[in-house]
Amino acid sequence: MSNIPENLRYSKDHEWVSVDTDTAAIGITDYAQHSLGDVVYIDMPRVGDKFGAHEAFGSVESVKAVSEVFTPIAGEVVEVNEGLNDTPEKVNGDPYGDAWFIKMKMENPLEADGLLSAEEYEEYLSNQS
Amino acid sequence: MRYIPNSPEERAEMLASLGLSNAGELFRSIPADVQLGRKLNVTDPLAEPEVIGAMEAMAAKNTGATKPSFLGAGVYSHYSPTIVDHLIQRSEFFTSYTPYQPEISQGTLQYIFEFQTLICQLTGMEVANASMYDGSTSMAEAYLMSQRVTRRNKIVVATSVHPEYREVARTYTKHGDAEIVEAAFDEESGRLSDLSALDDKTAALVVQSPNFFGCIEDLKTLAEAAHAVGALLVVVVTEAISFGLLKSPGSCGADIVVGEGQSFGIPMSFGGPHVGLFATQDKFVRQMPGRLCGVAYDKNGNRGFTLTLSTREQHIRREKATSNICTNQGLIALAATIYMETMGKQGLQEVATQNAQKAAYAKQKISEIDGFSIPFSSPTFNEFVVRGPKPATEILEELRTQNGVIGGLALSKYYANRSNEFLVCVTETTTRAQIDNLVESLIEISK
Numbered sequence: 001m002s003n004i005p006e007n008l009r010y011s012k013d014h015e016w017v018s019v020d021t022d023t024a025a026i027g028i029t030d031y032a033q034h035s036l037g038d039v040v041y042i043d044m045p046r047v048g049d050k051f052g053a054h055e056a057f058g059s060v061e062s063v064k065a066v067s068e069v070f071t072p073i074a075g076e077v078v079e080v081n082e083g084l085n086d087t088p089e090k091v092n093g094d095p096y097g098d099a100w101f102i103k104m105k106m107e108n109p110l111e112a113d114g115l116l117s118a119e120e121y122e123e124y125l126s127n128q129s
Numbered sequence: 130m131r132y133i134p135n136s137p138e139e140r141a142e143m144l145a146s147l148g149l150s151n152a153g154e155l156f157r158s159i160p161a162d163v164q165l166g167r168k169l170n171v172t173d174p175l176a177e178p179e180v181i182g183a184m185e186a187m188a189a190k191n192t193g194a195t196k197p198s199f200l201g202a203g204v205y206s207h208y209s210p211t212i213v214d215h216l217i218q219r220s221e222f223f224t225s226y227t228p229y230q231p232e233i234s235q236g237t238l239q240y241i242f243e244f245q246t247l248i249c250q251l252t253g254m255e256v257a258n259a260s261m262y263d264g265s266t267s268m269a270e271a272y273l274m275s276q277r278v279t280r281r282n283k284i285v286v287a288t289s290v291h292p293e294y295r296e297v298a299r300t301y302t303k304h305g306d307a308e309i310v311e312a313a314f315d316e317e318s319g320r321l322s323d324l325s326a327l328d329d330k331t332a333a334l335v336v337q338s339p340n341f342f343g344c345i346e347d348l349k350t351l352a353e354a355a356h357a358v359g360a361l362l363v364v365v366v367t368e369a370i371s372f373g374l375l376k377s378p379g380s381c382g383a384d385i386v387v388g389e390g391q392s393f394g395i396p397m398s399f400g401g402p403h404v405g406l407f408a409t410q411d412k413f414v415r416q417m418p419g420r421l422c423g424v425a426y427d428k429n430g431n432r433g434f435t436l437t438l439s440t441r442e443q444h445i446r447r448e449k450a451t452s453n454i455c456t457n458q459g460l461i462a463l464a465a466t467i468y469m470e471t472m473g474k475q476g477l478q479e480v481a482t483q484n485a486q487k488a489a490y491a492k493q494k495i496s497e498i499d500g501f502s503i504p505f506s507s508p509t510f511n512e513f514v515v516r517g518p519k520p521a522t523e524i525l526e527e528l529r530t531q532n533g534v535i536g537g538l539a540l541s542k543y544y545a546n547r548s549n550e551f552l553v554c555v556t557e558t559t560t561r562a563q564i565d566n567l568v569e570s571l572i573e574i575s576k
Binding site: 041043046059061066 | 446
């Protein structure tokens with residue numbers, strides 16, 4: 001049973017979004033880290049990079065696969081979790097906390113409202129299998 | 130692991146278990162209207178003596194670069210110890226495939242790891258890949274890597290870099306967004322001097338040392354100039370033996386070192402197959418192209434080797450890979466590794482010293498001939514430019530037809546305004562008698 005915090009929003013590509021006014025923190029869900037296996041490296045964008053909704057902003061590499069990571073919302077990267085690559089196992093251990101990937105200044109602060117709620121994401125996951 | 134083909138009996142057994150009667154039936158899903166339907170237009174098989182005879186007849190039409198030859202310019206005549214050829218013909222080396230399955234390829238992976246380690250030691254860099262196709266494509270890949278690392282598009286390359294390398298790199302990058310700017314060398318010294326194109330849009334400054342004219346570039350100064358604008362310094366080395374004498378590019382501040390490994394026991398072979406070298410610093414490793422072998426330990430503490438960081442490569446990342454290369458020059462890299470390990474540090478230093486000393490002797494003697502001069506003042510390693518009293522093509526033709534000597538390479542082939550100049554290369558295989566004979570022949574020609 002996958003962990004899905006109530007207070008976050010989700011995408012069908014298994015990313016979570018946490019909004020603070022107009023800044024969004026983005027990471028991958030418990031389901032994603034479990035599917036990937038032990039994470040070894042995260043390919044991050046740079047501060048200042050701009051992305052549209054559903055654009056790939058980087059990739060996450062595990063011992064068995066490499067997967068692109070998509071931003072569910074449009075915006076500009078204002079912070080990158082640089083230290084995460086020193087301890088990539090945090091993506092497996094704490095996907096919703098310490099293992100956020102990037103923070104973006106949202107182009108449209110209300111865009112996250114259109115994403116899946118925890119309940120909707122849970123339903124989406126149960127339909128997947 | 131050595132390659133062993135299947136016997137006719139084994140093939141018949143496989144076909145039988147598939148319920149097929151011949152191998153042609155494996156292709157039955159291909160529509161009949163696109164099948165060739167005839168035999169290929171090649172000769173019928175010849176008997177072994179006929180094949181050998183045909184090959185010898187073709188080879189006889191070739192003027193081999195046999196002694197005495199003073200040709201260099203990117204492909205060098207060095208001595209290859211007989212152990213090199215002997216060992217690479219072991220079937221485990223000669224026929225083995227790519228070591229994708231580490232559990233059956235430890236021997237192959239170990240020599241790749243040794244190759245990478247030796248290249249790091251010689252270049253003074255932190256990580257080297259398992260080799261590229263050749264020096265010129267390594268340089269082209271360095272252009273692309275510099276663009277990825279710096280996120281800039283402009284490449285400033287010295288015109289003292291091998292003209293054919295520059296041409297290959299231009300072809301390689303022409304459909305991308307690289308802006309290639311050529312930087313001139315100084316007429317007096319023969320070294321890169323015009324750095325005016327360096328700016329905050331420059332991804333890399335690319336320089337060869339020893340350069341095409343044989344001149345040793347001032348890498349430390351060039352590294353500082355490149356780094357001052359946030360660009361990488363890419364150093365190209367076409368003559369690998371020079372690593373035995375010159376300061377390593379890494380110790381001078383190079384960010385990427387590329388080059389040609391042919392000098393390490395590989396025959397000239399009319400231009401190939403040769404082997405590309407590629408080395409960089411650890412911090413850039415994920416942007417490096419090519420195959421990479423790493424060392425790891427199993428749960429019992431036993432050491433093993435495996436290909437690693439494969440997510441840089443095309444078969445995993447497709448269009449997001451660092452390159453479309455997903456191979457290396459395995460057998461040639463092995464030959465180079467055997468050469469390096471046979472010569473050892475001392476042997477390589479000794480070979481390099483002999484090259485430098487013999488070339489210095491030739492340079493001195495030629496400069497003393499009336500009508501001949503050495504146009505560039507920079508120190509050189511084993512190649513140098515000679516300026517004569519008349520077109521170099523004429524001088525070289527006379528040397529060839531009258532004296533049976535291949536005197537060097539006419540620069541007019543690449544530099545239109547340098548018609549009286551030619552590039553002379555002297556290696557450890559050149560004898561003093563051959564140098565003296567060249568000098569005497571030039572004296573005759575100048576009269």
